[in-house]
Amino acid sequence: MQPRERKSAQSFRHPEILEIARRDGKVTVDGLAAHFGVAAQTIRRDLTDLAEAGRLERVYGGAVLPSGVSNIGYETRRALNPDAKQAIARACAADIPDGISLFLNLGTSTEAVARELLHHQALMVVTNNMNVANILAANPGCEVIVTGGTLRRSDGGLVGTLAAETIRKFKFDLAVIGCSALDHDGDLLDFDIQEVSVSQTILNRSNRTCLVADHTKFSRSAPARIASLADVDVFYTDLTLPHELATACENWGTDVRHCP
Structure with missing residues (x-):
């Protein structure tokens, strides 16, 4: 997959990953890999990107909604x-x-x-x-x-x-x-x-x-x-x-x- 195609696929997955995190409170690498039919390493990159953007917090085996000093909506x-x-x-x-x-x-x-x-x-x-x-x-x-x-x-x-x-x-x-x-x-x-x-x-x-x-x-x-x-x-x-x-x-x- 070319870099531009990879970036497009990531952008496609990210909103759904966030929606699953909001619904369930957390996401797991294995669960997302099975859900999207991609490799675990691909999901780890997605979670790293979302964590760097402040959308999720990485935890062992997955990620959770970020903590902070203000509640979610x-x-x-x-x-x-x-x-x-x-x-x-x-x-x-x-x-x-x-x-x-x-x-x-x-x-x-x-x-x-x-x-x-x-x-x-x-x-x-x-x-x-x-x-x-x-x-x-x-x-x-x-x-x-x-x-x-x-x-x-x-x-x-x-x-x-x-x-x-x-x-x-x-x-x-x-x-x-x-x-x-x-x-x-x-x-x-x-x-x-x-x-x-x-x-x-x-x-x-x-x-x-x-x-x-x-x-x-x-x-x-x-x-x-x-x-x-x-x-x-x-x-x-x-x-x-x-x-x-x-x-x-x-x-x-x-x-x-x-x-x-």
Whole structure:
């Protein structure tokens, strides 16, 4: 293949590689080689090019979406790993009884949980997520309370002091939260320090807490710490945790439930 032809083939593959990375959270050399029907070395060159352009980060055996100090766009997050999010949300919602007070925070995973609650009855749901409020408005058996706060236009989130002050007026039976990233030591991470403050208030005002997060969060990083998995009662996810983290959860008493 001539250099110009090789460059053209690379350009053809790159958008699809990025789309697969957004969907699955990561790509592997072997998986892409099989998908495109090319040699592994060809894929390695593609991933190197994308990493040099700042579009991906190389990891052993493949690449992941780049980490940074700002989150990826809302529409991209919503399209990322939707089947796993739905399975996680379905399992979480199945464990939520009728007739309780519940908090749902920001994130596409908590929005998936809201969609699975449309047939629950006698719920009081407090949220700082305008998308969750709009979803649950379709359930007449659900009382919806919106916290107020500073509107984050990018994703419909309400953050800041007013949101936290509203949350302090309640004591919830259960909180269902998400996070932007999950560190190898079990720390829950996020990008927006105002959102972190609100999430910490939620944890302090809830009798029980559930985390909903798919495996793409394992390969991401964010600068602000919310809490630890040690502070979570139940963690719903789609893949088996790394051995050390799974052992830590056992020691902390955190119930990890896999939702394939």
